Amino acid sequence: MAPLNQHFRIxxxxxxxxxxxxxxxxxxxxxxxxxxxxxxxxxxxKSLTPDTVKALGAEMILCNTYHLYLRPGHQLIASLxxxxxxxxxxxxxxxxxxxxxxxxxxxxxxxxxEGAIFQSHIDGSRHRLTPELAIExxxxxxxxxxxxxxxxxxxxxxxxxxxASLSLTLSWAERSRKARADSSPQALYGIVxxxxxxxxxxxxxxxxxxxxxxxxALGGVSVGEPKALMEQIVAETTPLLPADRPxxxxxxxxxxxxxxxxxxxxxxxxxxxxTRCARHGLLFTNTEKVxxxxxxxxxxxxPLDSECDCYTCRNFSRAYLRHLYVAGEILAMTxxxxxxxRYYMRLMxxxxxxxxxxxxxxxxxxxxxxxxxxxx
Amino acid sequence: MAPLNQHFRIxxxxxxxxxxxxxxxxxxxxxxxxxxxxxxxxxxxKSLTPDTVKALGAEMILCNTYHLYLRPGHQLIASLxxxxxxxxxxxxxxxxxxxxxxxxxxxxxxxxxEGAIFQSHIDGSRHRLTPELAIExxxxxxxxxxxxxxxxxxxxxxxxxxxASLSLTLSWAERSRKARADSSPQALYGIVxxxxxxxxxxxxxxxxxxxxxxxxALGGVSVGEPKALMEQIVAETTPLLPADRPxxxxxxxxxxxxxxxxxxxxxxxxxxxxTRCARHGLLFTNTEKVxxxxxxxxxxxxPLDSECDCYTCRNFSRAYLRHLYVAGEILAMTxxxxxxxRYYMRLMxxxxxxxxxxxxxxxxxxxxxxxxxxxx
Numbered sequence: 001m002a003p004l005n006q007h008f009r010i011x012x013x014x015x016x017x018x019x020x021x022x023x024x025x026x027x028x029x030x031x032x033x034x035x036x037x038x039x040x041x042x043x044x045x046k047s048l049t050p051d052t053v054k055a056l057g058a059e060m061i062l063c064n065t066y067h068l069y070l071r072p073g074h075q076l077i078a079s080l081x082x083x084x085x086x087x088x089x090x091x092x093x094x095x096x097x098x099x100x101x102x103x104x105x106x107x108x109x110x111x112x113x114e115g116a117i118f119q120s121h122i123d124g125s126r127h128r129l130t131p132e133l134a135i136e137x138x139x140x141x142x143x144x145x146x147x148x149x150x151x152x153x154x155x156x157x158x159x160x161x162x163x164a165s166l167s168l169t170l171s172w173a174e175r176s177r178k179a180r181a182d183s184s185p186q187a188l189y190g191i192v193x194x195x196x197x198x199x200x201x202x203x204x205x206x207x208x209x210x211x212x213x214x215x216x217a218l219g220g221v222s223v224g225e226p227k228a229l230m231e232q233i234v235a236e237t238t239p240l241l242p243a244d245r246p247x248x249x250x251x252x253x254x255x256x257x258x259x260x261x262x263x264x265x266x267x268x269x270x271x272x273x274x275t276r277c278a279r280h281g282l283l284f285t286n287t288e289k290v291x292x293x294x295x296x297x298x299x300x301x302x303p304l305d306s307e308c309d310c311y312t313c314r315n316f317s318r319a320y321l322r323h324l325y326v327a328g329e330i331l332a333m334t335x336x337x338x339x340x341x342r343y344y345m346r347l348m349x350x351x352x353x354x355x356x357x358x359x360x361x362x363x364x365x366x367x368x369x370x371x372x373x374x375x376x
Numbered sequence: 377m378a379p380l381n382q383h384f385r386i387x388x389x390x391x392x393x394x395x396x397x398x399x400x401x402x403x404x405x406x407x408x409x410x411x412x413x414x415x416x417x418x419x420x421x422k423s424l425t426p427d428t429v430k431a432l433g434a435e436m437i438l439c440n441t442y443h444l445y446l447r448p449g450h451q452l453i454a455s456l457x458x459x460x461x462x463x464x465x466x467x468x469x470x471x472x473x474x475x476x477x478x479x480x481x482x483x484x485x486x487x488x489x490e491g492a493i494f495q496s497h498i499d500g501s502r503h504r505l506t507p508e509l510a511i512e513x514x515x516x517x518x519x520x521x522x523x524x525x526x527x528x529x530x531x532x533x534x535x536x537x538x539x540a541s542l543s544l545t546l547s548w549a550e551r552s553r554k555a556r557a558d559s560s561p562q563a564l565y566g567i568v569x570x571x572x573x574x575x576x577x578x579x580x581x582x583x584x585x586x587x588x589x590x591x592x593a594l595g596g597v598s599v600g601e602p603k604a605l606m607e608q609i610v611a612e613t614t615p616l617l618p619a620d621r622p623x624x625x626x627x628x629x630x631x632x633x634x635x636x637x638x639x640x641x642x643x644x645x646x647x648x649x650x651t652r653c654a655r656h657g658l659l660f661t662n663t664e665k666v667x668x669x670x671x672x673x674x675x676x677x678x679p680l681d682s683e684c685d686c687y688t689c690r691n692f693s694r695a696y697l698r699h700l701y702v703a704g705e706i707l708a709m710t711x712x713x714x715x716x717x718r719y720y721m722r723l724m725x726x727x728x729x730x731x732x733x734x735x736x737x738x739x740x741x742x743x744x745x746x747x748x749x750x751x752x
Contacts, residue, residue, distance in 0.1 A: 042699075042700075042703045042705060043696070043699065043700075044700060044705050044707045046705065046706055046707070047706040047707060047710070048707070049687070049707065049710065049711070050691075051687070051691075071699070071702070071703060072674070072695070072698075072699045072702075076674070076675060076695070079675065080675070080677050080693065080695055080696075081677070086693070086695070086696055086699075087696060088691045088692055088696070298448070298452065299452060299455065299456070301456050301457070311425070311427070315426075315427075315464045316464055317456065317462070319448070319452070319456055319462070320419070320456075320462055320463060320464070322448075323418075323419065323447070323448045323462075324418075324419075324420060326447070326448075327418045327447060329418060329420050329422065330422055330423040330706055330709050330710070331420045331422070331423060331424070331425065333706050334423070334425065334706070334710065335425070
């Protein structure tokens with residue numbers, strides 16, 4: 001593995017917490033952290049053009065190896081010049097390994113030491129995803145940050161189940177490291193598993209740190225465990241991660257989750273929440289929980305979120321957004337997604353600003369209080 | 377009815393045909409004609425933001441009275457400041473009368489001298505649409521151009537059926553004229569029916585012309601009759617229309633239909649074709665008929681249409697557009713619609729340019745020859 005070369009630089013640390021601002025450098029540009037990556041599952045952040053995604057403030061997006069491997073195929077994408085060119089996204093891309101999607105297939109998959117055997121959700125065809133293939137696919141896609149194939153430990157799991165699962169993940173991490181092309185400009189991150197057992201998490205961190213990956217991710221959280229347990233695992237595990245590498249909390253989460261995890265020293269996030277919620281008409285604001293189909297918005301001529309600077313909030317009323325949603329119009333998906341992504345991007349800007357001026361604790365406490373009012 | 381006040385000015389006429397360029401003035405701005413109006417059925421041109429619609433070159437759009445009356449309701453829209461404000465479209469809007477949609481309901485509607493009784497396609501509720509109500513709805517919406525309620529004569533129809541239907545349409549036209557508020561800044565167009573009978577069409581034109589509407593529309597074409605018959609009706613009827621009023625051919629049509637109808641003196645068009653085709657992956661170019669899901673585009677790294685200046689053609693490959701379509705991504709709808717609308721807008725620009733420099737006959741013959749190659 002090539003030595004770590006300026007992949008990540010810490011810019012500020014918060015005096016009262018583990019929160020930090022950093023600058024991530026990739027072949028396709030730099031990313032200020034803490035950062036949230038909108039999810040572009042099939043090579044598109046659902047319902048938005050890449051120009052719009054960029055204009056909303058997103059610097060890096062996540063794409064799914066599993067989906068792109070099955071359709072249209074990584075070799076096809078490689079032959080067309082790689083994923084950036086294919087989807088016309090000029091900024092950094094992180095690809096997951098496909099592990100989580102395969103895990104989510106439930107009965108359609110089987111895990112062996114060699115890899116994961118699964119059936120396509122599209123046509124039922126059989127596939128075998130190994131750590132080596134996951135790297136091959138991600139190298140073909142040409143993402144900026146690749147992830148090691150891991151086994152997502154389910155919740156609940158006994159200690160010995162979680163321990164066996166972790167062993168597999170660690171052996172796959174080592175194989176991923178070896179499979180990666182020496183000359184690759186693509187970063188590779190290891191994933192810390194270990195279920196809900198602090199001892200296993202500690203062991204995982206030590207093993208992953210020893211493999212000298214470009215970054216470290218926490219996986220296997222937000223898989224059905226109680227919120228408090230997730231918070232505990234993040235709070236206990238993050239401080240153990242190598243401080244000079246980016247810390248990525250996979251698949252998390254709500255605005256509250258993000259604000260709390262930043263406090264523990266997390267730098268990177270991804271989640272389908274803003275995009276998926278948008279398509280279901282659930283819209284984020286700091287003052288109100290908006291379920292846009294509700295009759296109360298029928299005659300509401302105000303903007304969705306008077307604090308928001310997005311195209312949706314500047315140009316349309318809640319009444320119109322409700323009408324579009326109820327009428328099943330495609331534009332509802334676009335305008336809602338646009339707002340929710342902008343909400344997340346503004347949140348990350350506020351987080352970075354707060355850390356930058358040493359006010360993260362105050363920001364966090366105010367934000368969580370505001371959001372509590374929203375939820376109740 | 378208020379006297380005609382600068383609603384329409386002819387700028388150029390073609391020396392060899394009845395084609396003409398004009399300038400239509402409305403309370404929300406001017407429109408160069410011949411013009412094509414993208415259809416915004418439910419208060420949105422499906423899958424596009426109004427900013428995008430404008431950027432594509434559309435100056436005026438059409439919205440459907442029937443749909444907006446049923447959902448969200450014209451009174452609601454009026455209470456929120458009217459349709460322009462509701463959908464954030466600052467340019468001119470033409471509203472149809474709802475007649476064609478009611479006609480399309482088939483067995484769910486019944487026509488009486490008083491008006492049309494129909495059941496909502498949404499919830500089955502019963503409604504009665506009269507000429508007076510159609511005006512009331514359109515005045516509440518605040519469109520720039522209103523249409524009289526008419527009965528769309530079906531095809532085929534016997535002479536006496538078509539004659540009876542025309543009588544009804546003419547009596548409704550007179551009632552519409554009277555129902556319109558004297559002080560209204562909204563224009564009102566009459567509709568010429570008469571089925572496929574030149575005598576009836578002539579009679580219709582005379583009656584409609586005598587009512588001194590701001591513009592005259594040809595209705596009841598493109599309702600299932602052979603293409604040649606439609607062309608004949610348009611070619612025979614358009615020259616009879618008052619030359620100083622805009623001539624609007626309702627619900628037409630293909631690029632070829634438009635080019636031929638302009639030759640007869642038609643100024644305004646609307647059709648769901650570019651938007652609906654786009655959502656079905658049928659894309660317009662002057663060199664090739666593109667059905668984007670076809671396997672032949674799987675590895676095609678070229679633009680959809682190398683002649684086109686739209687965002688889709690400048691930024692994405694056919695392979696990517698195919699992938700989005702096959703994967704069922706919302707962005708497919710947006711990018712496809714964007715291209716098809718731009719194709720129509722460029723066509724109208726080319727038509728106006730050709731008329732402006734007295735070359736319409738040459739343009740028409742070249743265009744139809746090109747398109748013939750595309751279709752075969």
